[in-house]
Amino acid sequence: MKICVGVFFGGRSTEHEISCISANQALHALNRDKYDVLPIYISKENEFYTGDALFDLSNYADIVKDPSSHLDKVAIYKDGNAVKVRPIKGLFKKEMQIDVAFPIVHGTNVEDGTLAGFLQMLDIPFTSCDVLGGSLGQDKAAMKDVFASHGIPMVEHFVIYGNDFEEGYDSYFAKAKQIGFPLIAKPANLGSSIGIEVIKNQKDFREKIRECLKYDFKVVVEKMISDLMEVNISVIGSQEEMRCSAIEEVTNGFLDFDKKYQPGGSKGGKVSGSKTPAAKGASKGMASTVRKVPADLSEEKKEEIETIARKVFRALNSYGCVRIDFMIDRSSDKVYCNEINTIPGSLAFYLWKHDGIEFDEECDILISNALKRYASRSRKTFSFDTNILDNYRKK
Numbered sequence: 001m002k003i004c005v006g007v008f009f010g011g012r013s014t015e016h017e018i019s020c021i022s023a024n025q026a027l028h029a030l031n032r033d034k035y036d037v038l039p040i041y042i043s044k045e046n047e048f049y050t051g052d053a054l055f056d057l058s059n060y061a062d063i064v065k066d067p068s069s070h071l072d073k074v075a076i077y078k079d080g081n082a083v084k085v086r087p088i089k090g091l092f093k094k095e096m097q098i099d100v101a102f103p104i105v106h107g108t109n110v111e112d113g114t115l116a117g118f119l120q121m122l123d124i125p126f127t128s129c130d131v132l133g134g135s136l137g138q139d140k141a142a143m144k145d146v147f148a149s150h151g152i153p154m155v156e157h158f159v160i161y162g163n164d165f166e167e168g169y170d171s172y173f174a175k176a177k178q179i180g181f182p183l184i185a186k187p188a189n190l191g192s193s194i195g196i197e198v199i200k201n202q203k204d205f206r207e208k209i210r211e212c213l214k215y216d217f218k219v220v221v222e223k224m225i226s227d228l229m230e231v232n233i234s235v236i237g238s239q240e241e242m243r244c245s246a247i248e249e250v251t252n253g254f255l256d257f258d259k260k261y262q263p264g265g266s267k268g269g270k271v272s273g274s275k276t277p278a279a280k281g282a283s284k285g286m287a288s289t290v291r292k293v294p295a296d297l298s299e300e301k302k303e304e305i306e307t308i309a310r311k312v313f314r315a316l317n318s319y320g321c322v323r324i325d326f327m328i329d330r331s332s333d334k335v336y337c338n339e340i341n342t343i344p345g346s347l348a349f350y351l352w353k354h355d356g357i358e359f360d361e362e363c364d365i366l367i368s369n370a371l372k373r374y375a376s377r378s379r380k381t382f383s384f385d386t387n388i389l390d391n392y393r394k395k
C-alpha cells in the first residue's frame with residue numbers, strides 16, 4: 001500500500017498565499033508511484049479543507065476568499081493508531097487516513113511550532129521542525145539569544161519591548177546611538193520584510209520604532225550593513241545527520257512585500273549562474289529577487305558558511321529542510337548569520353536541484369527522515385505506570 005502524505009498549508013499568517021504557492025509545487029513534485037497525496041488547506045480562519053481543486057493554482061484566488069466554494073471542510077482526528085480526515089458535510093463523502101504530515105506553511109500561527117504541536121498531539125510522523133525548532137525559528141529575538149549562547153556570529157542588536165518603549169526611551173535611544181546609525185528595525189515575529197524599517201538617523205528613531213511596534217510587541221533593532229552581500233544555504237536532515245546545499249547569492253532581498261510578490265516586481269525572480277528557473281514565490285520573500293546559484297564565494301568562505309549553518313541547525317533544534325540566511329559585510333568581509341527559515345519557500349528546491357537532487361527526491365528524503373524520527377521517538381519513554389492515582393480512589 002502507498003503511504004498517504006497529507007500536505008498542510010495556508011493558515012492564519014501574512015504569508016498564507018506564499019505557502020499556497022510553495023505547497024502547490026510540492027503537491028506536483030511528490031512521486032505518485034510511492035505516495036497518495038492529500039492536500040489539506042488551512043483557511044485564514046484556521047479551518048481545514050480538502051479537495052481536488054487544490055491541485056490547480058488557478059483556483060486559489062477564489063479558494064482563499066471562500067474555501068467552501070471549491071472544497072470540503074474536514075475534521076482531522078486520531079483514531080487508535082490512525083490519523084483520519086473526515087469530511088464534515090456530505091454524508092456520502094469518503095473518510096481518508098494520512099500516514100505522514102508534510103507541513104508547507106510559512107509564518108506566525110503555523111510555522112512557529114503551532115502546527116507542529118498539533119501534529120505531535122495527533123502522534124503522526126511529520127517532515128518539519130518540532131515545536132521548539134519552529135518557535136525559535138520564528139521569533140527573531142529568541143533566535144538571536146540562542147545564536148549568542150552558541151557563539152554564532154550576528155550583527156550587533158538589541159530588543160525593544162512595546163510596553164516600556166516610551167518610559168524606557170532614553171535607555172533604548174542610548175543603545176541605538178551606541179551601535180550607530182543607520183539601523184534596521186524588525187518586528188520580532190514577521191517575515192517577508194513586512195514591517196521592517198530603515199532608521200537613517202537619530203531624528204527618525206522614535207517614529208520608526210513606533211511604526212514597527214504596530215506589527216509586534218517586540219522589535220529587534222540592529223546595525224544596518226550598508227555594503228551588503230546576502231547569501232543563503234539550505235540544510236536538510238536531523239539533529240544526528242545533516243547535509244548542506246549549494247549557496248545562493250540574492251540581490252534585492254530587501255524589498256517591500258508588494259514588490260517581492262507582485263508579478264513584474266523587480267526582475268521577476270530569475271536565477272542566474274544556474275539552469276534552474278525560479279518559480280514565482282520560489283523563495284519565501286524572494287519572488288522578485290535575483291538569485292545566483294552558486295554564489296561567487298571563495299572555498300574558504302563557503303566552508304565558513306557551511307560550518308555556521310550546521311551549528312545553527314543544531315542550536316535551533318532544527319529538522320527537515322531549512323534555509324539559513326547570511327549577510328556578508330563586503331567592507332570587512334565578515335560573515336553574519338541573519339536568520340533561519342524553518343520551512344523555506346519552495347523548500348529551497350532550486351538549491352538542491354543545483355546539487356543534483358530533484359524536488360521529488362528531496363520530498364522522499366524528508367518523508368523518510370520523518371518516519372525515522374517518529375520511530376526513534378516512539379522508542380523513547382514518555383510515560384510510566386504508577387499507582388499514584390489509586391490513592392485518590394473512594395474507599
Ligand SMILES: Nc1ncnc2c1ncn2[C@@H]1O[C@H](COP(=O)(O)OP(=O)(O)O)[C@@H](O)[C@H]1O
Binds near residue numbers: 155184194222228230
Ligand atoms: N542588518 C541589516 N543590514 C542590512 N540589511 C538588512 C539587515 N537586516 C535585514 N536586512 C535586509 O532586510 C531583508 C529582510 O530582513 P530579514 O531579517 O531577513 O527579515 P524577514 O524575516 O522579513 O525576511 C534582508 O533580506 C536584508 O535584505
Ligand SMILES: [Mg+2]
Binds near residue numbers: 192285325339
Ligand atoms: Mg529574511
